[in-house]
Amino acid sequence: DGGITQSPKYLFRKEGQNVTLSCEQNLNHDAMYWYRQDPGQGLRLIYYSQIVNDFQKGDIAEGYSVSREKKESFPLTVTSAQKNPTAFYLCASKTSSSGGNTIYFGEGSWLTVV
């Protein structure tokens, strides 16, 4: 089935550790996105990529890093510099970054700092 796969579903991080969230899509989409969702706040854009080997910062990129070496994959690393990383992380993709297309989401990953 076509779709977006995020892993792991649940992840626990110790203080000072970097962790990487995986996002894989088999929809042949060019554009991919990472959002963060916190209670009482709207979705906030962390990073996005319009094409392989290119990505841009979103609204809250500090403490995060990404790579886009393959069209299908857009992993997000939460570094120790992110002071409040506990949140629900959502990966999404679109056919292209042009505005007329529907955006598709993965099932999300829960990150908790312990």
Place this chain on the structure above:
Amino acid sequence: KQEVTQIPAALSVPEGENLVLNCSFTDSAIYNLQWFRQDPGKGLTSLLLIQSSQREQTSGRLNASLDKSSGRSTLYIAASQPGDSATYLCAVNAGNNRKLIWGLGTSLAVNP
């Protein structure tokens, strides 16, 4: 700066009722507007996408309208069912194609 507001924040209705969820935006210069559904602890599912040139879109029991001049969109759910219980979010594409502006959502509970 574009802002998106959804009212009410929460809604509880008995099964079978027709209901309307509201989404308002401050800048009418939008490219499109989308409605999404999110079940607890899950990702988002796109329900309807309305282009700026369109007035409404329909899918099954769902109908979404768009009035750019007044900065409003409504999501109409006919004959609500307990399975409709979820959070409904709207997002505006303000022309900066990389970025959607999100509302906080309406949490809907449909009671049997």
